[in-house]
Amino acid sequence: MFGVSTFCLHNQPLSAALHELGKITRYVEIMDEGLHFLEDSSPLASHSLHYTLHAPSRGVNIASLLEPIRRASVEVTGQCFEVAADVGASVIVHPGYFAWEEERPRAELQLKRSIHDLTRMADDLGIQFFLENMGNWNYFFLKTPDEMPLLDGTGFALDVGHAHLNHCLPAFLEYPIRHIHLHDNDGKEDTHMPVGAGTIDFLPVMKAVEREKIIPVIEVDTLEGVRMSISALDRLSRV
Template sequence: MKEPKTQYSDLLAKVQINIPYRYLKDRYLNIFLEHNANPEIGIDADTLDTTPLLDFRRITEILKKHNRKITLHGPFMDLVPGALDRMLLKATRERLERFFEIVPVFEPESVVCHTGYDRRHYRENWEEWLSRSIETWKPFVETAERLNFKLLLENVFEETPEVHRALFDAIKSDKFGFCLDVGHHNVFSRASLKTWLDALGDKICEVHLHDNDGKEDTHLAIGKGKVDFVGLFNYLKQESIKPTITLEPHQEETLWQSLASLHLLWPLDD
């Protein structure tokens, strides 16, 4: 975010930009403030283990002072919320509990997490996986209801929307919803984007935008790969769905390229 792309200032104020907490704190905080950008702050396990609560409070106070909208992305590496191994399940739940303990500090509008489901591992134990996953998420949905934020489950390795649909049907709450990652869908899903939209359209609260060639999750700029962004935004407009839009650039230059493309796809008056 080095160059002053002032023509995108209005658009920047309407979207979230995913960024790990350590990068925001050490390098990008002032740049976010200068550009009126809103962070989706990624909190990983190492950040949870090494960051004093006062540091989280300080960053939040600065962002809130500048009227920035905050969303969060929870830890996901090595976590399996429906793990069959009880030791792994216990470790996953403890890690998520630690994360949700610090969530109130940020006063986020939403919190994104992963289901941890991979059909290659759990296909033959689907019912048991689902039961354990439901028990994992129930208390965190209750936390979301109590603190008034949305807990959103993102698609990653899920090949179809059935996993998310089963979880949302089991835990009914308007604070429990879906984060559609179109880049992940393009690489990992066997079902069409329309199938996902039709199955989960009523639960879509956030959309993660990045592109790829359908082979690797490369987080290219919007328009540089094969993701059907036109179809996505046509559907959202047709169904009057207005989710939080989050960009996930892995390089600074792809942010500006994505904003240029998004400006054409998503008029500000929509």
């Protein structure tokens, strides 16, 4: 079984995206941004699907040195947690970023504060959240495995494409994984290509999926790319 992210239909209303994805899978990850931003859980109630939510990341920075922005980012993420609690979903969260290398130590402290705040919220709501590794973008946290201590006990969401961009996918696969995003690229740009269209070796990835007993989420940029990814993964399962 594979989950599918609504990212592949981000230019369509959420109701239309859920209708289309419901023909492919019973597990959908909501990209809680843009047309798919959730004010509440009502758009999800009319579909008999299992959900995870990808918390808003544009305009959000849980590691911000500007305390009002950090608090607001935690608040926005907490609102996503409330929606997730209504539908029994877990939530994927980006770890934030810093503006200047000299600010990194202070930003790490801010990230730790936010993780503490979010952990308390998640516990109160009875949900889980996982922190996702980032791509090859300057000043983002959690790009390489040496930053795993930043998780501070929080579960890890492995984005395979992001790890490939930073040339450290094999090392990330050695860690416990609670959630996983599948997409491909050429090792240079975060293109969210279909599985098998880039240069990632997915055989060890799927062995890690089997080891961890998790359901992978396909996070590619088109619906046709989703179908291509499922076909590629089905072929891989027969190797």
